[in-house]
Amino acid sequence: MSFLPYAVVAYVAAIGLYGVVTSRNLVHLVICLSVMQSSSYLLLLSIGYQKDASAPIFADVPLGTRAVDPVVQALTLTDVVVGTTVTALLLALAVQAHKRYGTADPSELRPERR
Amino acid sequence: MGDLAALAVAVPLVVAAALLAVATVVPRRVVDVGAVLAALASAVLCALVLSDTGDGIVVYWFGGWTPRDGIALGISFTIDAIGAGLALFASVLVAAAFVFSWRYFVVVGPLFHALMLVFLAAMLGFSFTGDLFNLFVFFELLSVAAYALVAYDIEEEGPLQGALNFAVTNSIGALFILIGIALLYGRTGALNMAQIGEILAGQDADGLVVVSFTLMAVGFFVKAAVVPFHFWLADAYSVAPTPVCLLLSAAMSELGLYALARVYWTVFSGALGGEEALEAILIGAGTLTALIGAAMAFGQRHLKRLLAFATVSHVGLFLIGFALLDPAGLAGMALYVVADGLIKAALFVSVGIVQHLYGSVDELNLFGRARRLRVTGPLVVVCGVAIASLPPFGPWMGKALIDEAARESGAGWLSVVFVLASVLTGAAILRAAARVFWGIGPKSDPSIVDAPAPAEVDPELDYPHDRVPLTMTFTALGLAAGGLVLGLVPDLRDAIAEAAARFVDRTGYAAAVLQGSGPREVHAESAAPGILDIGLGLLTAAGAIGLAYLTLAPPRPRLHRVGVAAGTVIARLRVLHTGYVGDYVTWLVAGAAVLGGLFAATLTT
Numbered sequence: 001m002s003f004l005p006y007a008v009v010a011y012v013a014a015i016g017l018y019g020v021v022t023s024r025n026l027v028h029l030v031i032c033l034s035v036m037q038s039s040s041y042l043l044l045l046s047i048g049y050q051k052d053a054s055a056p057i058f059a060d061v062p063l064g065t066r067a068v069d070p071v072v073q074a075l076t077l078t079d080v081v082v083g084t085t086v087t088a089l090l091l092a093l094a095v096q097a098h099k100r101y102g103t104a105d106p107s108e109l110r111p112e113r114r
Numbered sequence: 115m116g117d118l119a120a121l122a123v124a125v126p127l128v129v130a131a132a133l134l135a136v137a138t139v140v141p142r143r144v145v146d147v148g149a150v151l152a153a154l155a156s157a158v159l160c161a162l163v164l165s166d167t168g169d170g171i172v173v174y175w176f177g178g179w180t181p182r183d184g185i186a187l188g189i190s191f192t193i194d195a196i197g198a199g200l201a202l203f204a205s206v207l208v209a210a211a212f213v214f215s216w217r218y219f220v221v222v223g224p225l226f227h228a229l230m231l232v233f234l235a236a237m238l239g240f241s242f243t244g245d246l247f248n249l250f251v252f253f254e255l256l257s258v259a260a261y262a263l264v265a266y267d268i269e270e271e272g273p274l275q276g277a278l279n280f281a282v283t284n285s286i287g288a289l290f291i292l293i294g295i296a297l298l299y300g301r302t303g304a305l306n307m308a309q310i311g312e313i314l315a316g317q318d319a320d321g322l323v324v325v326s327f328t329l330m331a332v333g334f335f336v337k338a339a340v341v342p343f344h345f346w347l348a349d350a351y352s353v354a355p356t357p358v359c360l361l362l363s364a365a366m367s368e369l370g371l372y373a374l375a376r377v378y379w380t381v382f383s384g385a386l387g388g389e390e391a392l393e394a395i396l397i398g399a400g401t402l403t404a405l406i407g408a409a410m411a412f413g414q415r416h417l418k419r420l421l422a423f424a425t426v427s428h429v430g431l432f433l434i435g436f437a438l439l440d441p442a443g444l445a446g447m448a449l450y451v452v453a454d455g456l457i458k459a460a461l462f463v464s465v466g467i468v469q470h471l472y473g474s475v476d477e478l479n480l481f482g483r484a485r486r487l488r489v490t491g492p493l494v495v496v497c498g499v500a501i502a503s504l505p506p507f508g509p510w511m512g513k514a515l516i517d518e519a520a521r522e523s524g525a526g527w528l529s530v531v532f533v534l535a536s537v538l539t540g541a542a543i544l545r546a547a548a549r550v551f552w553g554i555g556p557k558s559d560p561s562i563v564d565a566p567a568p569a570e571v572d573p574e575l576d577y578p579h580d581r582v583p584l585t586m587t588f589t590a591l592g593l594a595a596g597g598l599v600l601g602l603v604p605d606l607r608d609a610i611a612e613a614a615a616r617f618v619d620r621t622g623y624a625a626a627v628l629q630g631s632g633p634r635e636v637h638a639e640s641a642a643p644g645i646l647d648i649g650l651g652l653l654t655a656a657g658a659i660g661l662a663y664l665t666l667a668p669p670r671p672r673l674h675r676v677g678v679a680a681g682t683v684i685a686r687l688r689v690l691h692t693g694y695v696g697d698y699v700t701w702l703v704a705g706a707a708v709l710g711g712l713f714a715a716t717l718t719t
Binding site: 013017020021022023026029033036037039040043044047071072075078079082085086089090093094096097100101106107109 | 247251254257258261262265268269270271274275277278281282285286288289292293296297299300305693694695696699700703
């Protein structure tokens with residue numbers, strides 16, 4: 001088992017997080033958030049990965065053929081859908097915020113009251 | 115009978131789609147009625163499921179994928195009395211919110227009803243599910259519906275900012291939960307909670323298990339708004355439409371803690387070591403949350419924001435109930451969540467009534483303007499003293515049960531936290547009520563540090579209203595009555611004690627899911643509040659009334675100095691609530707690091 005995929009997961013999550021914290025533009029912030037979310041796709045797929053195994057399609061192959069874990073692939077697909085929903089909604093809010101405030105800088109989006 | 119649970123989730127989803135399809139050709143009232151009926155149908159189904167859980171745990175396998183040889187591959191709803199009770203509570207709240215919104219919106223699109231119904235379906239699925247990934251999906255569905263509902267008044271600035279902060283912080287929380295689930299799947303190859311719990315129980319809790327627990331705890335803490343993960347809450351709850359606030363404050367935050375309790379007791383309790391350290395850490399977090407929330411609530415003049423911080427404070431008290439890690443504390447928490455949720459919902463409805471008539475939610479701006487509300491005013495006062503735990507009402511009973519459990523496990527000092535937090539939140543509500551409904555007291559207050567609330571926060575309110583719709587008054591009265599009498603229902607305490615005993619019985623849960631075995635005898639001790647609890651309740655209520663009196667009393671120099679000092683302390687806390695999402699995420703990461711460090715040092719075996 002290689003550590004490389006997990007290192008990439010940590011790296012992608014960390015740069016996404018850094019982007020979210022420091023972002024000065026809402027669209028950039030939303031994209032950083034989806035970069036962060038993509039670390040979970042990587043993590044799920046690397047957990048189910050097996051060396052020298054085929055895709056989990058069991059037609060025309062002998063019984064007992066090694067295959068990668070199909071469950072994590074289903075989870076990843078679901079996760080992609082969820083992530084897309086959140087991104088789409090957030091982008092809509094970002095566009096609306098730009099219209100309303102005239103700026104896309106999240107630190108400017110403070111109404112006079114907190 | 116598990117089919118009914120699946121149906122309870124399906125009904126609101128199907129009705130939501132149907133309403134969207136027909137909304138353009140039918141009058142608005144048809145949509146309203148359809149939505150209320152769907153919520154009520156779910157409530158009835160949940161009640162049937164709840165009555166079924168009387169003798170054990172109901173398990174429903176989707177597509178008939180039952181476990182073979184104790185290995186579960188399918189996805190299950192695993193419903194015990196606490197999950198079913200929470201689902202019933204959520205359905206009733208959604209129905210109440212629909213009745214309230216009957217006259218609240220002048221114009222409302224069917225999207226509102228559809229989103230509310232999707233939100234309901236997600237809450238129900240979240241309470242019922244026995245599968246970790248399913249839990250995550252319902253968590254996200256719940257969250258996305260809530261983001262959209264908070265941003266419902268999309269033309270306004272407040273809702274946009276509140277929804278953005280809410281969505282970004284909670285999405286990161288959800289990501290943490292998912293990574294935690296993925297790590298557990300990598301270790302155990304299972305997603306069913308009972309199955310994972312069984313596998314982990316046979317192993318040592320190493321780094322991976324503790325990291326996974328930390329990530330999930332952080333994710334659920336973000337949703338529940340435990341300090342320092344709570345910053346988004348006030349931004350979102352203070353700008354959402356009132357019918358939505360009612361649900362967010364009374365049900366959504368509490369679902370975060372429910373999920374943490376469920377995951378701890380079914381998945382991690384067999385593996386994690388250092389139970390006493392975990393207790394101490396969670397009690398610390400709960401205490402911090404309860405006190406900071408209460409202090410912030412006391413410093414607000416924006417009524418919805420005041421109630422939002424009161425919600426934070428109460429989440430801290432609920433967390434203490436869970437943190438005792440025994441069935442007695444959990445039973446108290448369950449009762450307290452429902453009673454307090456109903457009372458808080460009634461308070462939000464009352465604020466909605468005031469807003470409907472006067473177009474403002476600012477305590478000082480509304481000074482004496484709501485004198486003619488002869489039902490709402492007294493109702494808010496009654497709810498205020500109930501929140502300040504006046505016996506024998508519901509919130510007092512819940513608090514007393516947690517208090518007793520704390521004394522049993524040698525943490526009697528927690529009574530002080532309960533009294534302090536309740537005095538502050540109760541006094542804030544009573545003070546605001548006296549100003550708004552009777553025009554008592556000075557028009558300025560040194561302990562209020564909040565900026566004035568924006569005058570018109572809701573475009574629905576440009577419309578002139580001169581009387582309170584009956585649908586609003588009855589919703590408020592009904593919710594409050596429910597919360598008040600909950601402390602008086604005779605057999606309820608025993609039933610909840612038994613449900614809590616079942617909730618913490620990990621092996622019984624696993625046997626019911628994996629072997630399909632019948633109900634097991636559980637040893638449930640139902641505590642009865644004693645003289646001490648009645649005394650504490652009276653003391654708290656008297657303290658809240660006294661503090662409210664002091665803030666409203668004629669100005670005296672010494673009192674004024676105390677007020678200024680209190681204002682300074684609260685102002686220090688307030689500057690942390692910057693409204694900038696980058697700060698909130700930084701707090702989230704810092705909190706996660708501290709929590710992870712503490713867990714890593716104490717929970718590994």
